[in-house]
Amino acid sequence: MSNPTKADSTRIAARSSMVDSIKGCGLSGIRIDKETLKTRILIPEYLRLAIKEAIQLKDSSVGVDDNRFKKIELNEDQNEVVPEAPMVIFVNSKSGGRHGPVLKKRLQELMGEEQVFDLKSVKPPEFVKYGLACLEKMASLGDQCAKETREKLRIMVAGGDGTAGWVLGSLAELYKEDRLPVPPVGIIPLGTGNDLSRSFSWGGSFPFAWRSAIKRSLSKAVTGPIRYLDSWHVLLSMPDGEKVEPPHCLRKTERSALEQDLDVEGELPDKLACYEGLFYNYFSMGMDAQVAYGFHHLRDEKPYLAQGPITNKLIYSGYSCTQGWFCTPCVSDPSLRSVANYHIFLSIVITHHFT
Numbered sequence: 001m002s003n004p005t006k007a008d009s010t011r012i013a014a015r016s017s018m019v020d021s022i023k024g025c026g027l028s029g030i031r032i033d034k035e036t037l038k039t040r041i042l043i044p045e046y047l048r049l050a051i052k053e054a055i056q057l058k059d060s061s062v063g064v065d066d067n068r069f070k071k072i073e074l075n076e077d078q079n080e081v082v083p084e085a086p087m088v089i090f091v092n093s094k095s096g097g098r099h100g101p102v103l104k105k106r107l108q109e110l111m112g113e114e115q116v117f118d119l120k121s122v123k124p125p126e127f128v129k130y131g132l133a134c135l136e137k138m139a140s141l142g143d144q145c146a147k148e149t150r151e152k153l154r155i156m157v158a159g160g161d162g163t164a165g166w167v168l169g170s171l172a173e174l175y176k177e178d179r180l181p182v183p184p185v186g187i188i189p190l191g192t193g194n195d196l197s198r199s200f201s202w203g204g205s206f207p208f209a210w211r212s213a214i215k216r217s218l219s220k221a222v223t224g225p226i227r228y229l230d231s232w233h234v235l236l237s238m239p240d241g242e243k244v245e246p247p248h249c250l251r252k253t254e255r256s257a258l259e260q261d262l263d264v265e266g267e268l269p270d271k272l273a274c275y276e277g278l279f280y281n282y283f284s285m286g287m288d289a290q291v292a293y294g295f296h297h298l299r300d301e302k303p304y305l306a307q308g309p310i311t312n313k314l315i316y317s318g319y320s321c322t323q324g325w326f327c328t329p330c331v332s333d334p335s336l337r338s339v340a341n342y343h344i345f346l347s348i349v350i351t352h353h354f355t
Contacts, residue, residue, distance in 0.1 A: 090122075090163070091104040092159030094120075
């Protein structure tokens with residue numbers, strides 16, 4: 001059998017994209033029963049409450065030291081059964097225009113408030129440091145339900161590429177601390193580009209018939225196979241003293257990119273500020289990064305302007321024109337572009353995702 005031509009491959013890709021779009025509109029004919037779905041993803045109540053309070057109090061020993069979480073009265077017909085795929089969802093209410101808050105409410109109806117975290121109030125590193133650690137401590141003391149829940153846990157992220165990267169980067173700390181397994185992550189696309197979501201077949205946009213589509217996404221997250229994803233560890237060193245507002249994916253560190261036996265031209269500054277973090281699909285310090293960062297700040301300062309994907313793309317286009325090639329004078333000296341004093345070192349880490 002002959003290999004497909006480039007034209008055939010293009011038609012196949014277009015056809016697949018069209019099928020995904022139809023499914024996203026809720027026309028795939030798949031009906032997901034709400035109660036059946038809930039039994040597959042709902043974490044036992046005493047564990048949900050322990051995780052929630054551990055995060056609120058910033059104390060991972062809550063579920064261990066306080067037996068009241070184990071004393072919750074159950075009806076006779078209830079058992080502490082571990083679901084097929086216990087799930088936690090992070091929602092970026094700023095993403096998706098006006099969809100974020102509505103989606104959060106819908107998810108809380110499907111699986112309870114304790115399993116749905118708004119990123120405005122609960123940050124992914126806090127969940128890893130306190131919530132997940134609480135579950136692990138309860139498991140280490142012989143709680144079989146907590147042990148199985150930790151092992152089967154899956155995480156969904158409702159947001160864009162930046163939100164997904166933030167959650168994935170926070171979970172990557174589990175590798176360093178040898179706290180395995182690392183929960184696999186799925187995406188409900190609420191961003192503008194949604195490239196990472198698109199690459200793993202979660203869709204490129206928030207579906208029109210989103211109520212039924214959300215149930216299908218959660219059902220897919222229960223049974224979806226795990227796929228591995230390359231992540232890149234970045235170390236960035238820059239002159240100290242400059243005012244910096246690093247993104248969520250970067251944090252300050254004592255390590256320096258200059259410790260990696262790199263050839264550095266010119267004189268080094270006396271003091272360095274060093275940052276490290278992870279990225280997944282792409283990394284940039286160019287004009288495209290400036291545009292994306294500008295949009296991020298605009299959305300924080302004037303959220304009423306970012307009302308949806310179309311509006312967001314128009315804003316991106318405006319930033320591209322004013323900060324990009326059209327309106328920026330060409331500068332031949334790299335030192336004038338504020339990049340010459342940055343030293344970057346990249347290494348590769350393997351993480352995983354599921355589809």
